[in-house]
Every structure is written in C-alpha cells, then in structure tokens.
Amino acid sequence: MELVAEASMYRNPIIDADVPDPDAIRVGDRFYLVASSFHRAPGLPIFASNDLVTWERIGYALERNEPAAWFALPRHGGGVWAPSIRHHDGRFVVVYPDPDQGVFVVTAEDAAGPWSAPHLLLPGLGIIDPCPLWDDDGAAYLVHGWARSRAGRKNVLTVVPVDAGLRHPAGSAVDVIDGDALEGFTTLEGPKFYKRDGAYWIFAPAGGVATGWQTVFRSDTPYGPYEHRVVLAQGESPVNGPHQGAWVDDGAGGDWFLHFQDRGVYGRVLHLQPMAWGDDGWPLMGAAVDGGPAQPVLAHRSPRGRLQGARTLARSDDFAQGRPGIHWQWEADPDPGVVLGTGPGLALRGGCDGGSIRTLPTVLSQALPGQPCTAAVDITWDAAAPGGRAGLAVLGRAYAWAGLRRTAEGVEAVVAVRGADEQHERVVAAVPLSEPRVHVAVAVDAQARVRVQLTTAQGIIDVDPGFHAVEGHWVGASLSLFAAGRYGAEETIARFERFTVDVRNE
Structure with a gap:
C-alpha cells in the first residue's frame, strides 16, 4: 500500500526548468x-x-x-x-x-x-x-x-x-x-x-x-x-x-493552481498546487486545502493518480533529417538558410561574430535543467576561415563555451568564458588539433558550477573554467549550440552530431 501511495504522489516543481509566466x-x-x-x-x-x-x-x-x-x-x-x-x-x-x-x-x-x-x-x-x-x-x-x-x-x-x-x-x-x-x-x-x-x-x-x-x-x-x-x-x-x-479544474471535481517560482539561473520553474473553494466562497491553495497555512506544498496526491514523468524540458537530439527537434528555440528569428538540412547531424551556417555569443542570431537553445546535468555533442565543420568557431555554451548574461576555433595556425579545441560585465572572452584552455573534430561534454552541478571535458584525437582533457552559470534577461540559463565567423570571411558551416543531455534528479 505504501508503494501505491508513493506512486500516486507528485513532487514540485513538476517542471524544474524555465517555464515563464504559465x-x-x-x-x-x-x-x-x-x-x-x-x-x-x-x-x-x-x-x-x-x-x-x-x-x-x-x-x-x-x-x-x-x-x-x-x-x-x-x-x-x-x-x-x-x-x-x-x-x-x-x-x-x-x-x-x-x-x-x-x-x-x-x-x-x-x-x-x-x-x-x-x-x-x-x-x-x-x-x-x-x-x-x-x-x-x-x-x-x-x-x-x-x-x-x-x-x-x-x-x-x-x-x-x-x-x-x-x-x-x-x-x-x-x-x-x-x-x-x-x-x-x-x-x-x-x-x-x-x-x-x-x-x-x-x-x-x-x-x-x-x-x-x-x-x-x-x-x-x-x-x-x-x-x-x-x-x-x-x-x-x-x-x-x-x-x-x-x-x-480537472474535470472530475478537483481544482488546481499552476504557478511559477523564480529559481534564478534555472529560470521560472513550474509548480502545481491543490486548490479548493472554501465555505466562504474564496479559494484555498497549497497546504491550506488540508487545513494548513496558505503556502506551497512540495508534494501532493496526483490529480489522476499517475506516476510522475520527466521533470525537465531538455531532450537529447540526433537531428533527424538534419534539423533540430521541437525542443530547441533560436535566440533570434532564424534565417531560413541557416540550417542546411543535410546530415549527418545538424549543419549550421555561422552568423557574423561580434565577439559575444549573446549577440549571435544563429544560436539554438534548450532550457538548462534545474537539476545537475551533463550535455554533450560532437562538433566538426564543413568550412571555416580563421576566426570561425562553433561550440556548446551554457548561456546567460554571462556564459562559458567549449568547441572548435580556427586560427591562422590551424584548428584548436577551446574553452572560454565571458562575464556579464566583461568586454572580451577569456580563453581558459586551447588545445591544437590534428583534425577539426571534438567531443564536448559540459557538466553543471547543483550549485550551477560548470566543468568541461574535451575528447579529441589526442586524448581527453578535463577543464574547470571557474565559471558558475547565471540567468539571462527574464529567462534562465540555456544549453546552446552556435556557429560564427568573422565579417567578410569565408562562411563557417559547423556540424553537430549526437547531442545528449543526462539529468540527475535529486
């Protein structure tokens, strides 16, 4: 009976990721x-x-x-x-x-x-x-x-x-x-x-x-x-x-209230509160429904007694048909020609790079999960002139990114950060590569601290960029893919394959 009761309960937040103003x-x-x-x-x-x-x-x-x-x-x-x-x-x-x-x-x-x-x-x-x-x-x-x-x-x-x-x-x-x-x-x-x-x-x-x-x-x-x-x-x-x-109302005589909680770097996460109408005609919410104070509950009986599913919005993507799945959003209105639509993976034309990922239009984002997670992706490119770059970022008002960068001398695997008030990015690690391919894994812990692992033909490199993720403007931080090139240079065409995100629910 205890197992049945536990299975019919849900935990808040029901979506522990950015769902602003629901x-x-x-x-x-x-x-x-x-x-x-x-x-x-x-x-x-x-x-x-x-x-x-x-x-x-x-x-x-x-x-x-x-x-x-x-x-x-x-x-x-x-x-x-x-x-x-x-x-x-x-x-x-x-x-x-x-x-x-x-x-x-x-x-x-x-x-x-x-x-x-x-x-x-x-x-x-x-x-x-x-x-x-x-x-x-x-x-x-x-x-x-x-x-x-x-x-x-x-x-x-x-x-x-x-x-x-x-x-x-x-x-x-x-x-x-x-x-x-x-x-x-x-x-x-x-x-x-x-x-x-x-x-x-x-x-x-x-x-x-x-x-x-x-x-x-x-x-x-x-x-x-x-x-x-x-x-x-x-x-x-x-x-x-x-x-x-x-x-x-749930259609079976019950009433509920959905609301958000601002969790800073994780955005406005979604909660579900029980609700009832009191004898005086006013609504009761949260713990008040069962006679407690009018404050949110962290767990409650599920409206329809079903097992709670995923509590995050981030999803892995194999980029079927060479296109991003439904869980991605662009950071600006996309140019129809940005996605080439040819596999393997996602081929993305780079935007004009002013030095900040926050100003790039060709950035695809998913909400950062509110629980510790690891996101990973394989990155290569079809074309890139010196100054071209592509990577996986943890993006907010400040950001950290890891991926590929082409210089006059060749190709590097790079980890870089930029603070909200900094004028330029700071390169934390740069590793010369024999081929333009890197597997990037970015781990974000419960304190939003970011760590990076780069896997190249030369081996595995662990990097601590000394960076904590921060929220964006009215939104939580995101896991973002981007490509960019210098103005007037040969275009950058980056290719992303096997994007995965693993969330450790706590």
Whole structure:
C-alpha cells in the first residue's frame, strides 16, 4: 500500500526548468499550457498533459517574432511577455503582449497548430499580461497590467471591453485595481480573468517575481469594485514567490493552481498546487486545502493518480533529417538558410561574430535543467576561415563555451568564458588539433558550477573554467549550440552530431 501511495504522489516543481509566466486550460480530458518566450523563436511554446503533472511540448503558437527585421538579432528582454490561453467557439486562443507594440491574438483549431498569423488587438506601449474573458451575455473583456519601463506606470490592472472575436476594443479602458491603494502591494501584474457563481475573479501576483505572493480579487461586475485576499505566499516553505499562474479544474471535481517560482539561473520553474473553494466562497491553495497555512506544498496526491514523468524540458537530439527537434528555440528569428538540412547531424551556417555569443542570431537553445546535468555533442565543420568557431555554451548574461576555433595556425579545441560585465572572452584552455573534430561534454552541478571535458584525437582533457552559470534577461540559463565567423570571411558551416543531455534528479 505504501508503494501505491508513493506512486500516486507528485513532487514540485513538476517542471524544474524555465517555464515563464504559465497559463493553462482544460479542453476535454487534456490540459494545455502556454508560456512566455521573450526574444526566442519559435515563440509561445505549447505544452500538453493528460494529468496536469507530466507535460510534453507539442508545438509553438508563434513561428517568429515580428517585425522580422527587428528580431533578426537577439532582443533580450523584448518580444513575447506573459500570455494567456483559452478555448472559445471551438478554437484555441492565445493572447500575448509585446511590451514595445501592444497585445496580439493567435488562434488554432488544434493546439499543436497550425496557428493563425498574429492580429494586433490593442496597440500601445507597456500593455502587458493580457487575459480575455467571455461573459454569459456575449460580452468580452480583456484584463491587463502595465510595464513602467515602457508605459511609465505599473501596479495597476485595467479592463478593456473587446469584441467577442478579439479583433478590436469595444469601449474605453477602465483601471479596476490600483495596487498603490492596497497596503504593501507592489508590482501587481500577471492577471488571469475568470467568472464563477456569478462573480468576476482576477487571480494576480504582487510583490515581485522572486519575493511576491498570489492574490485573488472578486467583484460583482467586471469593472469592480474588487475586494481581495492573499491566497498563497512563501510562508515557511522554500518556494519563493510564488508567482503568476492559472486556475484549472480537472474535470472530475478537483481544482488546481499552476504557478511559477523564480529559481534564478534555472529560470521560472513550474509548480502545481491543490486548490479548493472554501465555505466562504474564496479559494484555498497549497497546504491550506488540508487545513494548513496558505503556502506551497512540495508534494501532493496526483490529480489522476499517475506516476510522475520527466521533470525537465531538455531532450537529447540526433537531428533527424538534419534539423533540430521541437525542443530547441533560436535566440533570434532564424534565417531560413541557416540550417542546411543535410546530415549527418545538424549543419549550421555561422552568423557574423561580434565577439559575444549573446549577440549571435544563429544560436539554438534548450532550457538548462534545474537539476545537475551533463550535455554533450560532437562538433566538426564543413568550412571555416580563421576566426570561425562553433561550440556548446551554457548561456546567460554571462556564459562559458567549449568547441572548435580556427586560427591562422590551424584548428584548436577551446574553452572560454565571458562575464556579464566583461568586454572580451577569456580563453581558459586551447588545445591544437590534428583534425577539426571534438567531443564536448559540459557538466553543471547543483550549485550551477560548470566543468568541461574535451575528447579529441589526442586524448581527453578535463577543464574547470571557474565559471558558475547565471540567468539571462527574464529567462534562465540555456544549453546552446552556435556557429560564427568573422565579417567578410569565408562562411563557417559547423556540424553537430549526437547531442545528449543526462539529468540527475535529486
């Protein structure tokens, strides 16, 4: 009986990797989740689950960021911020903000795609975190927050009437909740709009991504006035935040709340909390469901009693048909000619190298697992002039990379690092090679310390670059493949084979 009970439990985080700003819904017996993608492409990753615990990426709602000319280079911190996902009139609907442009809408009959081209619903700077609500009388509304960096205001939630097709506003915007008027509230954002038992509900975090709490607001009308209650906070748990997420019913009488926790270098990892509605009509979350404090749980009975699957997003890839698998995203909108599409492995044309991997468009990334891991890949190239390079990086605001570099004297296996405030990379190790081929293995331990092993025709070399991985701009660190060459030189064409990632769950 004890083994059966243990098998029916899940552990948090259910995805111990970067899943920023999640929103989720149930359609029939399946659950669907969308997350922010910021500057990366394809964007708006879509995940599906049969039990709310184990999730698999099934596609993307956005092929590339627009305008293409702007996003041809990495725009760290820009692009797609917190989206929402709904199912209405037989179609999946994702509403997302670009804080430098406005609020967009994409739709699809199947969550795996294809998705429509983006439609600009609400233009404006700093309009973020939108979520629609279709009312019983056919009216539709959009709630959103504000980014001070673009709009000059924040800590305010606004409701805009919109047409049912989400094509245009249908009236004037109304500020419905002013966080400055609530004691202790700062950075009120990430709202999700619901209706239950005739009341309008806005679930929204406040207090900051890494230090805040989850608040629920209730009103008899979409425009307020709203009363509120804090329903989930860190308390004595190790789960800082807990930040924005989604209320989902499981179709069998149960309610659940998905939210993220900011784990720094590992990004915004995904948690699942039990939820119930109290006798007073307000939601209970986390340990409060079983009579404890309103704080996150680290383990709980699984919604559907199934064994928990993989808790990470990183996946090995043999690059079938010479192309990257679904788990990779580019650091900028990709040029269609970057991937040659011919095996063996992945042949990648190098981008113009300005000296920093963070500025390269031809970089493929997967989220760094939140547990100790080792990523490895074979690297060679079809062509490279002096200055050409290709490698595997642990990429954030600072980075370390290992791979091949061509110099005027020949080919080297290289390990290099660059700090967030450093102007140039520092080469930690450089080994002359008799042939342009190296097997790179990068290990990241529980303290995010990076170690490298190079296997060449001459032997095995272990390198400690003295580097700890760090997060990127609004995103966790990533495992990234890249190729680059000097401006005006013969192009670099690098080839990556047998990418593997092994995660040690703890």
